[in-house]
Amino acid sequence: MAHTADHPNRRDFIVIAAQAFAGVGAAAALWPFVHSMNPDASTQALASIEVDLAPIKEGQAITVSWRGKPVFIRYRTAEEVEKAKEVKLAELSDPSARNDVLPDKAPATDANRTKKGHESWLILVGICTHLGCIPKGQSLSDSKGEYGGWFCPCHGSHYDTAGRIRKGPAPRNLDVPPYEFTSDTRIKIG
Amino acid sequence: MASHESTYRATTRLGKWMDARLPMARLMHGQFVDFPTPRNINYLWTTGGILTFFLVLQIATGIVLAMHYVPSAAEAFNSVEHIRRNVNYGWLLRNMHAVGGSMFFLAVYIHIARGLYYGSYKAPREVLWILGVVILLLMMATAFMGYSLPWGQMSFWAVTVITNMFSSLDSIIPGLGTRIVQWLWGSYAVSGATLTRFYSLHYLLPFVIVGVVGLHVWALHVVGQNNPTGLDIKTASDSVPMTPHAVMKDAFALSVFVILFAWFVFYLPDYLGHHDNYVEANPLSTPPHIVPEWYFLPYYAILRAIPDKLLGVIAMFASVVILMFAPWLDTSRVRSSKYRPIYKWFFFLLVISVIALGYLGSKPPEGAYVFWARIFTAYYFIHFLVIMPIVGVIETPSNLPRSITESVLGAGGGPVKVKAPAAPETR
Numbered sequence: 232m233a234h235t236a237d238h239p240n241r242r243d244f245i246v247i248a249a250q251a252f253a254g255v256g257a258a259a260a261l262w263p264f265v266h267s268m269n270p271d272a273s274t275q276a277l278a279s280i281e282v283d284l285a286p287i288k289e290g291q292a293i294t295v296s297w298r299g300k301p302v303f304i305r306y307r308t309a310e311e312v313e314k315a316k317e318v319k320l321a322e323l324s325d326p327s328a329r330n331d332v333l334p335d336k337a338p339a340t341d342a343n344r345t346k347k348g349h350e351s352w353l354i355l356v357g358i359c360t361h362l363g364c365i366p367k368g369q370s371l372s373d374s375k376g377e378y379g380g381w382f383c384p385c386h387g388s389h390y391d392t393a394g395r396i397r398k399g400p401a402p403r404n405l406d407v408p409p410y411e412f413t414s415d416t417r418i419k420i421g
Numbered sequence: 422m423a424s425h426e427s428t429y430r431a432t433t434r435l436g437k438w439m440d441a442r443l444p445m446a447r448l449m450h451g452q453f454v455d456f457p458t459p460r461n462i463n464y465l466w467t468t469g470g471i472l473t474f475f476l477v478l479q480i481a482t483g484i485v486l487a488m489h490y491v492p493s494a495a496e497a498f499n500s501v502e503h504i505r506r507n508v509n510y511g512w513l514l515r516n517m518h519a520v521g522g523s524m525f526f527l528a529v530y531i532h533i534a535r536g537l538y539y540g541s542y543k544a545p546r547e548v549l550w551i552l553g554v555v556i557l558l559l560m561m562a563t564a565f566m567g568y569s570l571p572w573g574q575m576s577f578w579a580v581t582v583i584t585n586m587f588s589s590l591d592s593i594i595p596g597l598g599t600r601i602v603q604w605l606w607g608s609y610a611v612s613g614a615t616l617t618r619f620y621s622l623h624y625l626l627p628f629v630i631v632g633v634v635g636l637h638v639w640a641l642h643v644v645g646q647n648n649p650t651g652l653d654i655k656t657a658s659d660s661v662p663m664t665p666h667a668v669m670k671d672a673f674a675l676s677v678f679v680i681l682f683a684w685f686v687f688y689l690p691d692y693l694g695h696h697d698n699y700v701e702a703n704p705l706s707t708p709p710h711i712v713p714e715w716y717f718l719p720y721y722a723i724l725r726a727i728p729d730k731l732l733g734v735i736a737m738f739a740s741v742v743i744l745m746f747a748p749w750l751d752t753s754r755v756r757s758s759k760y761r762p763i764y765k766w767f768f769f770l771l772v773i774s775v776i777a778l779g780y781l782g783s784k785p786p787e788g789a790y791v792f793w794a795r796i797f798t799a800y801y802f803i804h805f806l807v808i809m810p811i812v813g814v815i816e817t818p819s820n821l822p823r824s825i826t827e828s829v830l831g832a833g834g835g836p837v838k839v840k841a842p843a844a845p846e847t848r
Contacts, residue, residue, distance in 0.1 A: 265604075268618065274608050294705060298609035301705045335595070358610075361730060363585040364578065364707040384709045385582070386725065386786055402592065402730050 274298070279421030281413065284352065292369045294357060297420050301357035301365055302408060307392060312350055314379065315341040315393035325396050330407040344393045344407055354410055354418065355394040359383040360403040366390060381405070427451035452642055457660035458667040459648035461829050466646065466667070467674030468532040474675055475525040476634065480627050482518040490570065492620035494613030497572035498701040516690040522564050523693045524682045526716035529557060537747070538768055540756030541647040547748040549640040554744045556633050561717070561741070563626040566619040568714060573698030578711050580619070581611050589731040610704060650821065650828045651756025659825040710785060718782030719775050723801070725786045726794035736798065743805050750805055752813030755821065763816045767808050774800045
């Protein structure tokens, strides 16, 4: 440059404006590349399933696949429900209900983890909140852990009969997916 | 040092014609034939050549394997078995590629330990060292994604556990970690979409490694090689030409190393893997005990030693990144631990800690295993953050030889007049 001004001049402005324009353009051009890696339309289309609960007997549990994730459906016995209700919130390491349809602050009471009128049904995403293993406890012969719910064999997390974390490294209760009862014996997950 | 005068002379007409247009032969001659190499480097300095060999081998075997492998959740597992059973020499190529990964890490860990012991990270080799840590990180990413491709139970659950580490960001900004993990997966769980992108990146990253290795070698040839004394090359007698001296030494060490490699390839191809990976991936059933490949066990032990999920992940990544700061954490004015009577012992303690963490990483995370994993994790970080800065200040180094030549020939060998036996000419 032939001269240097000691205050910003028109050329500085043009250079900065051009750089900003190119920067925004580059970022915008990058977005399709980044977004193409997000879950695609066909994956999202599988986002809801219906499950018939009629064949499940009291005390039994089944695992269904929803969005590629295992969902635990357990028909809890009266004692298991009672045991889950007795627990005081102060005893829980994660006091949040972790229910998709409730606000984050909702307490992790048994009522907030199930649907009103269907308390014997517990429906959870069967993925340990630590590092994503599938906890044991679905089959009758499985170890259900110290609290009678589920036990994750990978790093030793124990969940109770409402799927709440009670012992071990997992930070959160098992998630309750969004679901609704379409009739007394059918649910729609997602 | 690097700014030596090349002895390259183009002799043929084609050679002269080319030398005036693209002097590639001159470059290669200057950097790999008459490049001055310290005359006292020991066999630990052959790991660079061994690593180059394995990088080329992994790419060569990988390109051929990719012609037979099918990256889809339905076909991946079967296609690996197809390679092993039906493809001509598929068993050999697959075994070389799988075992080659392990050998690559074995060599790189020896290479890093050598750098730490002889102070190869210290000025003026900081950039060289940092590029090396970048290569290590790229190697780890490549190996991790490559391990997912056979789509066995260990592949699937290793991907699940490692990608889930990013969900720990949920404890900083709720939802952020989940978004990132779903973006990595391309789905709501590890799926075929995850496999294909890992395959794409597993093919890409080795070429990125080649690029960074190029920078690493460039930086090495600007500052010159370190050596067991940690002294710089000061006179012609301190160095010998790379060819044939260092090259023959490299070739011999490589031959010995390849015997070890061949022993695994031909006799124990699955010894370094895990039998659960011969069960096809099942998203609804977790194997009872998930362990990574042996070369990731120390990091895995650090991850599990810390009871908090986010802090565990941070500590694991920090254990690699901390290496980048070694040039500034080490306050000693002496490079080589050979002349550092106190630090030397702490270095061996660090090596023992890393090996112990590797052992503990293979054990279930309970009882005494967790206790010891915490002790050794603590030592690992204390070593870099406390011992390196403090020992460098309080320690009195032992007497250094006056030159590389003196360290080889003794003080009686005359100060610097001794001429390297096979030096082609005086400079």
